[in-house]
Amino acid sequence: xxxxxxxxxxxxxxxxxRAEILRRVEETAKLLRIDHLLNxxxxxxxxxxxxxxxxGRAIVRRPKAFLMDEPLGTLDAAFRELMCEELxxxxxxxxxxxxxxxxxxxxxxxxxxxxxxxxxGLVLQSGTPFEIYHRPRxxxxxxxxxxxxxxxxxxxxxxxxxxxxxxxxxxxxxLHEAAPGRLVLGVRPEHVRLSDDGVVRGxxxxxxxxxxxxxxxxxxxxxxxxxxxxxxxxxxxxxxxGLAFDPGQIILFDATSERALPSALFERxxxxx
Amino acid sequence: MAEVRLAGVRKAFxxxxxxxxxxxxxxxGEFVVLLGPTGAGKTxxxxxxxxxxxxxAGRIAIGGADVTASPPAARDVAMxxxxxxxxxxxxxFDNLAxxxxxxxxxxxxxxxxxxxxxxxxLLRIEGKLDNRATRLSGGEMQRVxxxxxxxRRPRVYLMDEPLSSLDAKxxxDLRIELKxxxxxxxxxxxxxxxxxxxxxxxxxxxGVIEDGRLxxxxxPREVYGRPANTAVARRLGSPPINLLPLGVLPASAxxxxxxxxxxxxxxxxxxxxxxxxxxQVEPLGAETVVLLQLPGARLHALMxxxxxxxxxxxxxxxxxxxxxxxxxxxxxRLAA
Numbered sequence: 001x002x003x004x005x006x007x008x009x010x011x012x013x014x015x016x017x018r019a020e021i022l023r024r025v026e027e028t029a030k031l032l033r034i035d036h037l038l039n040x041x042x043x044x045x046x047x048x049x050x051x052x053x054x055x056g057r058a059i060v061r062r063p064k065a066f067l068m069d070e071p072l073g074t075l076d077a078a079f080r081e082l083m084c085e086e087l088x089x090x091x092x093x094x095x096x097x098x099x100x101x102x103x104x105x106x107x108x109x110x111x112x113x114x115x116x117x118x119x120x121g122l123v124l125q126s127g128t129p130f131e132i133y134h135r136p137r138x139x140x141x142x143x144x145x146x147x148x149x150x151x152x153x154x155x156x157x158x159x160x161x162x163x164x165x166x167x168x169x170x171x172x173x174x175l176h177e178a179a180p181g182r183l184v185l186g187v188r189p190e191h192v193r194l195s196d197d198g199v200v201r202g203x204x205x206x207x208x209x210x211x212x213x214x215x216x217x218x219x220x221x222x223x224x225x226x227x228x229x230x231x232x233x234x235x236x237x238x239x240x241x242g243l244a245f246d247p248g249q250i251i252l253f254d255a256t257s258e259r260a261l262p263s264a265l266f267e268r269x270x271x272x273x
Numbered sequence: 274m275a276e277v278r279l280a281g282v283r284k285a286f287x288x289x290x291x292x293x294x295x296x297x298x299x300x301x302g303e304f305v306v307l308l309g310p311t312g313a314g315k316t317x318x319x320x321x322x323x324x325x326x327x328x329x330a331g332r333i334a335i336g337g338a339d340v341t342a343s344p345p346a347a348r349d350v351a352m353x354x355x356x357x358x359x360x361x362x363x364x365x366f367d368n369l370a371x372x373x374x375x376x377x378x379x380x381x382x383x384x385x386x387x388x389x390x391x392x393x394x395l396l397r398i399e400g401k402l403d404n405r406a407t408r409l410s411g412g413e414m415q416r417v418x419x420x421x422x423x424x425r426r427p428r429v430y431l432m433d434e435p436l437s438s439l440d441a442k443x444x445x446d447l448r449i450e451l452k453x454x455x456x457x458x459x460x461x462x463x464x465x466x467x468x469x470x471x472x473x474x475x476x477x478x479x480g481v482i483e484d485g486r487l488x489x490x491x492x493p494r495e496v497y498g499r500p501a502n503t504a505v506a507r508r509l510g511s512p513p514i515n516l517l518p519l520g521v522l523p524a525s526a527x528x529x530x531x532x533x534x535x536x537x538x539x540x541x542x543x544x545x546x547x548x549x550x551x552x553q554v555e556p557l558g559a560e561t562v563v564l565l566q567l568p569g570a571r572l573h574a575l576m577x578x579x580x581x582x583x584x585x586x587x588x589x590x591x592x593x594x595x596x597x598x599x600x601x602x603x604x605x606r607l608a609a
Contacts, residue, residue, distance in 0.1 A: 076310065076467065078511070092553075092584075106557060109557045111555075129556050133558035134558075134579070147445070188558075188559065189559070205453070206449040206452065208448070209474065209497075210470055210473050211497045211511070212537065215474075
């Protein structure tokens with residue numbers, strides 16, 4: 001079967017008149033930018049074009065909602081990025097409600113209006129990508145989204161504006177409730193920076209150059225930490241470094257319940273990041 | 274450990290040339306990663322070095338000795354496969370000890386035990402030695418598979434996508450562990466993968482391979498920053514490099530240039546430069562990817578953190594001259 005008949009199949013199965021099928025297949029193919037492939041056999045198509053045909057077969061029916069189950073799971077990473085962008089663009093053009101399931105946090109962040117993080121049959125948190133990433137309500141959500149994932153360091157309660165981390169005082173966004181004794185300090189790798197006058201010191205364990213970015217892993221007395229920096233930051237393995245936290249971005253979790261403690265951070269709107 | 278040298282190696286399967294004119298020098302103690310898409314010839318290159326395939330042409334030397342005609346066992350290499358194959362009825366200890374108990378080796382049980390424990394500690398599975406191999410998590414199984422190669426002290430380790438079947442978190446951890454172990458042992462490793470992050474984070478040098486040919490062999494920073502051609506430029510970087518026809522951006526390009534390459538992180542949005550429209554915004558958390566429509570081309574920009582830009586808005590795009598790469602019509606990079 002060629003591309004045209006593949007896309008038209010759901011309509012011919014429903015007994016839609018031929019002229020109407022022809023028109024809707026053309027329209028769908030244009031939307032997906034595969035109108036030049038309509039007379040080609042599906043067998044010879046590249047992986048991405050095949051995926052576009054499969055999408056076309058769903059779109060051509062004009063359903064009220066799209067349900068997508070990891071449609072990009074089999075594609076290689078570079079191509080997945082491209083298709084993410086394409087799917088989001090397509091959604092913006094069609095405007096149909098879409099529920100998309102994936103284990104891939106990048107796909108979720110890149111495409112969703114709302115992300116619902118699920119585990120063991122429960123929705124743990126649902127919100128915009130911003131809320132999920134910057135205002136996670138639990139350690140599970142915090143570590144599930146983000147790569148490398150959020151650093152977690154055991155610490156002890158101080159007053160409402162600071163905690164004690166490996167014997168040092170670290171300022172945090174003001175807490176709105178009394179902190180339990182055992183806490184976990186959560187800080188994203190991009191909110192830690194190498195700095196000689198940092199609050200904790202440690203030894204560089206690994207330096208991972210990634211092109212546009214770089215991840216430096218540091219073993220400190222408070223635990224192992226990952227730091228995300230620009231590709232120009234120089235660090236070498238074995239080197240002693242200081243680490244400074246962006247105090248406005250720290251999230252504290254109750255070590256027992258793994259729940260995020262409400263603080264001034266959770267009141268801040270998107271504009272303040 | 275030893276150096277490995279391939280000279281003019283070719284291997285075809287029927288009409289398909291898997292590896293062609295492959296020259297590769299791996300230094301003693303070096304970690305070289307071959308990076309390429311499925312079908313590029315990466316695994317064939319490994320199998321040729323291991324002796325599991327015979328080349329149609331060319332020579333292969335390990336530690337200065339020509340092994341082109343030697344059987345696998347005489348080459349003293351250890352291979353880790355993508356799909357780990359452990360002996361399910363054995364304990365972790367026995368799985369790790371197996372290569373040392375070969376009748377050809379005649380190691381004492383004391384020495385075998387000491388070596389197994391040393392490697393298990395290195396891989397952080399020392400607490401699991403008495404477990405059955407089947408009672409392990411995926412990550413632990415893969416560590417045992419890697420450990421089984423490490424207990425021997427072969428001249429070269431060959432690794433075929435050993436992390437690809439693991440989940441993302443575990444891969445992140447094992448990447449950095451494997452690099453540490455390689456450095457501590459001074460091991461010579463040839464590692465093949467299609468994952469650019471694995472290549473960039475672990476390799477001393479990356480060999481970018483496509484259609485059986487080695488396109489460039491250089492350090493990660495060199496391959497990323499000074500790619501030999503457009504194919505190499507596209508292979509590394511996420512989001513991928515912007516390759517634009519000459520004339521879209523103002524540039525003082527060399528005469529033969531046909532294409533300008535700009536990494537997304539080098540695209541500046543703001544009040545300077547040429548007019549553009551923001552098509553799409555992907556807030557990924559630590560960074561934001563912005564798709565831009567320029568007169569005559571689309572362009573990706575990568576901005577740190579949460580960028581305050583909105584789809585549909587107008588902006589201006591500028592790229593610093595030193596961030597531009599120039600390529601000829603045949604794809605070769607030109608000196609700026």
